[in-house]
Amino acid sequence: MIEVRGLTKTYGAVRAVDDLTFDVQPGKVTGFLGPNGAGKSTTMRMVLGLDRPTAGSALVGGRPFARLGEPLRAAGALLDAQAVHPGRSGRDHLRVAARSQGLPSRRVDEVIDQVGLGSAAKRRVKGYSLGMRQRLGIAGALLGDPAVLLFDEPMNGLDLDGVRWVRGLVRRLADEGRTVLLSSHLMSEMEQTADHLVIIGRGRLIADAPIAEVLRGRHAHAKVRVRTPALDDLAGALLRRGFRVHPTDGGELLVEGAPAETVGDVALEVGASVHRLAEEHSSLEEVYLDLTGDSVQYKVSAPDLVGARR
Amino acid sequence: MTAATAVRQPARSTEPGTTTVLSRAAGAEWVRLRTVRTTWWCLVAATVTIVGLGAIAAADDAEGTATAANPIVSTFAGEYGVLLGQFALLVLALLAVTSEYASGAIGPTLSWTPRRGVLLAARIAVPAIVVTVVGVALALTADVVALLIDPDLTLPVEDGAGSLARIAAVLAAGAVMAVGAGLLLRSTAGALATVFLLQLVLPFLFQSFGVQWLADLAEWLPGTGAVRLLLDEPMDMSLGHAAALVVGWAGLALAAGGWRLLRRDAG
Numbered sequence: 001m002i003e004v005r006g007l008t009k010t011y012g013a014v015r016a017v018d019d020l021t022f023d024v025q026p027g028k029v030t031g032f033l034g035p036n037g038a039g040k041s042t043t044m045r046m047v048l049g050l051d052r053p054t055a056g057s058a059l060v061g062g063r064p065f066a067r068l069g070e071p072l073r074a075a076g077a078l079l080d081a082q083a084v085h086p087g088r089s090g091r092d093h094l095r096v097a098a099r100s101q102g103l104p105s106r107r108v109d110e111v112i113d114q115v116g117l118g119s120a121a122k123r124r125v126k127g128y129s130l131g132m133r134q135r136l137g138i139a140g141a142l143l144g145d146p147a148v149l150l151f152d153e154p155m156n157g158l159d160l161d162g163v164r165w166v167r168g169l170v171r172r173l174a175d176e177g178r179t180v181l182l183s184s185h186l187m188s189e190m191e192q193t194a195d196h197l198v199i200i201g202r203g204r205l206i207a208d209a210p211i212a213e214v215l216r217g218r219h220a221h222a223k224v225r226v227r228t229p230a231l232d233d234l235a236g237a238l239l240r241r242g243f244r245v246h247p248t249d250g251g252e253l254l255v256e257g258a259p260a261e262t263v264g265d266v267a268l269e270v271g272a273s274v275h276r277l278a279e280e281h282s283s284l285e286e287v288y289l290d291l292t293g294d295s296v297q298y299k300v301s302a303p304d305l306v307g308a309r310r
Numbered sequence: 311m312t313a314a315t316a317v318r319q320p321a322r323s324t325e326p327g328t329t330t331v332l333s334r335a336a337g338a339e340w341v342r343l344r345t346v347r348t349t350w351w352c353l354v355a356a357t358v359t360i361v362g363l364g365a366i367a368a369a370d371d372a373e374g375t376a377t378a379a380n381p382i383v384s385t386f387a388g389e390y391g392v393l394l395g396q397f398a399l400l401v402l403a404l405l406a407v408t409s410e411y412a413s414g415a416i417g418p419t420l421s422w423t424p425r426r427g428v429l430l431a432a433r434i435a436v437p438a439i440v441v442t443v444v445g446v447a448l449a450l451t452a453d454v455v456a457l458l459i460d461p462d463l464t465l466p467v468e469d470g471a472g473s474l475a476r477i478a479a480v481l482a483a484g485a486v487m488a489v490g491a492g493l494l495l496r497s498t499a500g501a502l503a504t505v506f507l508l509q510l511v512l513p514f515l516f517q518s519f520g521v522q523w524l525a526d527l528a529e530w531l532p533g534t535g536a537v538r539l540l541l542d543e544p545m546d547m548s549l550g551h552a553a554a555l556v557v558g559w560a561g562l563a564l565a566a567g568g569w570r571l572l573r574r575d576a577g
């Protein structure tokens with residue numbers, strides 16, 4: 001369990017993290033979302049005691065991480081896959097970690113197998129691809145068999161196989177009862193993996209809720225997709241009742257703001273036969289964009305977009 | 311990790327004692343040091359310089375001063391060798407620290423040893439011990455090689471031990487200063503420049519101008535103390551003064567570097 005209380009970090013005039021309070025529960029994958037510069041990495045660094053909070057505190061398993069004598073047994077982290085001495089082999093990197101915790105070097109070989117680094121572990125990190133570095137970082141995080149795991153964009157640079165592997169790994173770690181905090185910008189990936197979401201923007205908390213709730217919340221717009229030969233009749237009737245209706249390329253209607261029952265009833269009233277009726281939830285991507293729209297700091301400006309289109 | 315348990319037990323409540331944590335951190339530092347090639351290159355450079363320079367000095371001497379009737383103690387070989395060879399060893403100690411800031415590896419390091427006082431102790435002790443032990447061993451080798459080159463030299467135990475003790479003091483203090491500078495500046499270039507200036511360039515430069523106040527200033531630099539301890543120059547500086555100088559600078563660098571490691575963000 002991770003407890004974040006009033007956590008604040010300022011860099012000069014920049015409030016990178018602004019009075020954040022949330023818990024990360026065991027047994028779940030908690031997705032940590034926010035636009036670039038929202039403060040996700042900074043928050044994780046403060047949880048691990050790497051950066052000193054300007055105010056507030058963070059506890060890992062009920063204790064400040066910076067006081068732990070065997071920290072890898074409490075929490076394992078992959079914050080920056082590039083942050084490895086390039087001249088050391090992957091295996092030696094892990095041997096240093098094992099030595100610092102009093103873990104046997106047998107454990108090093110176990111995690112190397114677990115992440116599929118194989119014989120590359122004997123080579124110097126200098127020659128690793130980003131994906132191999134991610135695997136090495138994950139191996140380091142797993143080394144101490146910790147109760148808490150923090151992963152900052154672990155899927156960056158992984159191939160499809162690697163992404164599926166991380167997804168499965170993260171799921172399994174949570175199912176084993178561990179606490180997993182996972183940041184990523186891949187919304188579809190989050191939607192598949194996370195049980196709970198903590199969303200921040202400009203250092204502030206925007207949402208802290210189970211993913212199902214976020215997807216059905218105020219910012220989610222349930223839509224109903226309906227197929228009928230009497231397209232115009234049904235669209236007219238729905239518009240008169242104040243629902244927003246969009247015709248789709250496939251000759252169907254997309255109705256916003258009405259549950260499926262209402263759409264069916266209206267169709268019956270106007271005598272339109274219904275060939276298909278389906279409720280569609282908004283994707284995490286849509287809800288996320290809506291939630292964070294105001295706190296995106298690094299927007300692509302309009303001229304750039306025009307330039308890109310040309 | 312086969313059977314899924316509902317909720318895992320929190321981390322074991324039995325925390326290891328500080329001695330255990332420190333010895334593990336030191337062990338990790340030791341593995342860190344010997345698993346990068348830079349360390350071995352520095353050791354090769356130190357060996358070549360210290361033993362090589364010592365041998366050259368002895369060969370030079372074989373043509374002149376010492377005679378069977380009036381033998382000279384061979385410790386000058388190791389002392390001249392260390393005068394220059396110390397820099398290979400100081401680079402070793404310094405790079406052990408600054409390379410972690412260049413690569414960002416200080417992040418993982420601190421997440422494995424988050425108790426920064428413990429990390430500081432290990433990070434100072436391991437390179438300082440390695441540098442001192444290696445340097446003393448190489449100086450002794452140089453002294454012995456010098457004996458073989460020039461049979462007119464001698465190496466009484468007393469003189470040898472005294473010489474090695476002074477060399478050990480110079481190297482231990484130098485290594486601590488290098489690590490401290492690395493921790494404070496966090497940049498390889500900056501810390502290297504600082505150490506070279508203080509230990510080598512400025513002391514010689516200031517004394518060579520023939521300007522009194524510059525020469526006086528040189529009396530306050532660690533390099534002057536090191537030369538005094540190694541070569542007995544300048545002759546008017548006492549051994550105690552020289553020792554205080556190198557230890558004082560090491561302490562200063564340690565305090566400043568330690569402050570940055572203990573009190574500031576990881577980097």
Ligand SMILES: Nc1ncnc2c1ncn2[C@@H]1O[C@H](COP(=O)(O)OP(=O)(O)OP(=O)(O)O)[C@@H](O)[C@H]1O
Nearest residue numbers: 011014015016034035036037038039040041042043
């Ligand atoms: N060492 C630092 N010095 C100054 N500003 C910093 C520092 N570290 C982070 N920041 C600032 O803090 C803010 C939060 O950065 P952070 O890296 O935590 O964001 P993030 O949510 O991880 O973004 P991303 O999705 O791009 O990884 C940014 O505005 C960043 O510029």
Ligand SMILES: [Mg+2]
Nearest residue numbers: 040041042152
């Ligand atoms: Mg980040």
